[in-house]
Amino acid sequence: MAERWSLRLRIFLFFALVGLGGLALFAGALVLAGARIGPEATPHLVLAGGIGGLGLLVLTAWVWQLFDENVARPIMLLSGELSATAEAKSTAARLSTDKARYLGALGPAAAGIAEALGRERSTAEGAVKAAIDEVLxxxxxxxxxxxxxxxxxxxxxxxxxxxxxxxxxxxxxxxxxxxxxxxxxxxxxxxxxxxxxxxxxxxxxxxxxxxxxxxxxxxxxxxxxxxxxxxxxxxxxxxxxxxxxxxxxxxxxxxxATQPIADHAARDHLLKEMLEGLRRPTANLRAAAEILSGGMAPDAKTQARFVGVMTEEAETLARRIDRLAGAYNELRIGGWSMNDVTAIALVACARDRLADLPELELAHAGADCWLNCDSFSVVEMLALFCREIAGATGVGRIEIAATPDGGHVFVDLVWQGVPLGESAFEPWLNRPLVEGLAGLTARDVLLHHRTEIWSERVGPDHARLRLPLQPAVEDHVSAPASELPARPEFYDFSLLRRRAAGKMAETPLTELACVVFDTETTGLFPSAGDEIVQIAGVRVLNGRVIRGERFDRLIDPGRRIPAASTRIHGITDAMVADQPDARAVLPAFHDFAADAVLVAHNAPFDLKFLQLKEGLIGRRFDNPVLDTVLLSAHLFGHGAEHTLDALAERFGIGFPEGQRHTAFADALVTAEVLCMLIPVLNARGVRTLGDALAVSDEAVAIRRKQARY
Missing domain, CATH: 3.30.450.20 (PAS domain)
Structure with a gap:
């Protein structure tokens, strides 16, 4: 039982024993003195003994308090930080020795041990890194x-x-x-x-x-x-x-496969419609033809009627075939891949396709712009046109220019000379572009892009072949496409061996799925009307931060943001003016945090803001909750600093530059702190979610008791 007592309790009991023992010895000495002096000295001895005994107790308590403040607490803090340094496996962790100034060489020695451990870890990590370079x-x-x-x-x-x-x-x-x-x-x-x-x-x-x-x-x-x-x-x-x-x-x-399957269904429908739609006019034509050719010699009026029926059915059949052909072409065209591409890229690719014609210079003229096309087939077609133009006119330089105008991007092949007649370039359209592509021709490419070409004069001595194409689908200039993570860091093969989990409280901390979150608000009093202006979270799975799985949203609070709050988190009224409100954002965050443990630094503050909105969004935030403040208090004692900055410094974690007090940066650092705390908690016997919740409750009880004094 005594082995589980804390160092401070043991030292307190030691001083209590010293005080009570000294008081007992003092009382015994006074009894002995009274027996030798006589009864008349008893009142004086009792008075002197009382004063001396009280003084002894006060002195003992004072010395205990000094010892507790300057020796016992610093030793516990040092032991906690040494444990954290040993278990957190961080090479950047720093040991604070400010409160160990009265411990003589113990503080510097502990700091030296931590530094040596960090150096050894760095050396070991370097060796491991060198060993797995090939695997990486x-x-x-x-x-x-x-x-x-x-x-x-x-x-x-x-x-x-x-x-x-x-x-x-x-x-x-x-x-x-x-x-x-x-x-x-x-x-x-x-x-x-x-x-x-x-x-x-x-x-x-x-x-x-x-x-x-x-x-x-x-x-x-x-x-x-x-x-x-x-x-x-x-x-x-x-x-x-x-x-x-x-x-x-x-x-x-x-x-x-949404569009291909829809196209396949449409083709099936088209085939069915063709078979059913052609059956009746074909039967009528056959019947009329049999009557007219059967030797029955109808009169002129009957013959005219049959000719009229045949003409009408033939026209109906022709219209239906034209409509079906058009519908088929639409389906055929829709199967091609269309992408946004720059004009410079088209010119560069076409230049490569003409590498076997060194005597022909192909240049890009004018400004670059984006257009939408099937770049492969368009490049092949432009290369074909350049070859034919050079062969027909003998020119040694052709410029390609792309000009946005009137909802199209006009791609022009410009050369010095006279325009080509339609009869000159018409044969080019039926020549296969590339072998092995089912005879793909320039006419097919034009049909696919729903466009045509023509030749015209440009200025006094130049001509061009003009090709209208569609503009780019996306705005690549003022609104560049959002980037996905540069590499797929989102994998965890330890999940491959995972089987159905039992009760969540029994889940090891190393296997928890957590969402570490933080909020920025208009103020500190949610019950008094303060609102969330930003909420962010990041997932932690199996003891590591999944940086690619993040949530970060601004929220319109529906009220002004005080200047004092803006000075802290940097969010202004203008920044949230066009943002969605809590009714739109918090359900999405609820989905993001589904089936996970919610983790925050000083969690009651952030959680209060969420709970006050449960009625508004029709959802409850009833996830298990861990607070890194309480976990830190359990590990390092209630006398240590437990601010996020202090924990980040203790574990050698840096905030993204200029982003302290932004919701996502604070959530990310809290997540890194959590990953450092988990191995230390494991070393102290806190291995499951249930264990972590239990020690958090104990820390809450201790802090409540401290608040009374």
Whole structure:
């Protein structure tokens, strides 16, 4: 029992024993003196003894207080920080020795130990880094493939939890609240098609049929996004364990098949309409033809009527064929890939295609601009036109200019000379552009782009071939496309071995899914009308920060932001004027934090703002909550500093420059602090969420008691 007592309690008991022992000895000495002197000295001895005993107790208490303040507390702080340094595995952690100034060489020695440990860790990390450089290079190659792969890639365990996704999955399935490591796959896609495909291929593996099956351990799958927005098509493939004896998970590759499937259905409908629509006029024409050619010699009036029927049906048939041909061309055209591209890029590619004609100079003229086209086929067509123009006119220089005008971008091939007649370039349109592409011609490219070309004079001595194309779909100048993370850091293969979790309280801290969040507000009093102006969060999974899974929104508070608050977080009324209000933002944050532990620094403050909005948004923030202030108090004692700045300095964590007191920067640093606290908590026996909640409750009780004094 005594082994579990804290150092301060033991020292207090030691001084109490010294005081009480001294008082007992003092009283014994006075009794002995009274026996020798006689009864007449008893009142004097009692008075002197009382004063001396009280003085002894006061002196003992005073010395204990000094010892506690200058020795016991600093020793506990040093031990806590040494533990944190040892367990947090940070090479940048710094040991504060300010309060250990009366401990002699102990403070500098502890700081030296921490520095030496940091140096040893740095050396060890360098050795480890050198040893795994080759692995990291292979990992980087894999990440580059995943990042640039234009198919959505998801790897899941058998509980259908996501353990890897690439940038295309993030783009296709949702950047905000839905996709995330450890989160259910079936929040993103419809469940039954994927389950059916998984059951099929698992049964194939169990029966051993995969060894001879042409698809081995994969199967085609068609599903949809949960909101029904997209139809997805791809393959599901099993992941086996190292021995190849058991299924560990599966890989799901998907692409957007909404338009191709719709086009296929439209073609089927078109074919059905063609068969049904052509049957009647064809039968009428056949019947009329049989009557006229059957030797029945109808009279002139009947013959005229039959000729009229045949003419009318022929015209009906011609109109229907024209309409069906047009509809078919629309479907055929719609299957081509169209992308935004710059004019300079088109010129550079066309120049490469004409590398075998060194005598022809191809130059870009005018300013660059963006346009929308199938760049491959357009480049091939421009290269063909340049070859033919050079061959027909003998010119050695052709300029390509792109000019936005009237809802089009006019791509002009300009040369010195006279315009070409239509009969001159008409044959070019029917020549195949590239071998192996089913005879693709320039006319096909024009049809695909719904455009045409013509030649005209430009100035007194120049001519051009003009090609109108569509402008770019996106605004690449004033509103550049938002960037996805440069590499897919969103993976965690430890989830591959994870099985269905029991009670959440029993989940180890190292396996928790957390959302660490922070708010910036108009003031400090939520119950008095202060409102949130910014909320941000970042996910922590399996003890590491998933920086690619973040939430960061400004909120219109519906009231003015005091200047004093703006001085702290830098958010002004103008910055939130066009932002959504809490009714729109907080449900999205609730989705982002679903099934996770909420973590904050001084959590009651931030959580109060959320709880006051539960009635407004119709949702409850009933997640388990951890507070890094309370966890720090448990580890380092209530006498240490537990501000976010102090914890960040203790663990060697830096704030992004100029972003202190922004919600996302504070949430990110709090997340890093949490990851440093978890191994220290584990070393102190706090291993599960339930343990962490219990010690947090103890810390709350202690702080409440301290507040009374």
């Amino acid at each position: 290079a292979e990992k980087a190659q894999l990440e580059a493939v995943l990042r640039d792969l234009r198919e959505c890639v998801l790897i899941c365990n058998l509980e259908h939890e996501i353990l890897l996704y690439n940038a295309e999955a993030q783009r296709l399935l949702g950047l905000d609240a839905q996709i995330g490591l450890g989160r259910p796959l079936f929040r993103l896609v419809t469940e039954q098609p994927v389950r059916h495909a998984l059951d099929r291929v698992k049964l194939r593996f169990a029966d051993g049929r995969h060894r001879t099956h042409h698809d081995y351990l994969s199967v085609a799958v068609v599903c949809a996004t949960r909101d029904g927005r997209l139809t997805l098509q791809g393959r599901l493939s099993l992941i086996l364990d190292a021995a190849g004896d058991a299924v560990d998970g599966f890989v799901l590759t998907l692409r957007d």
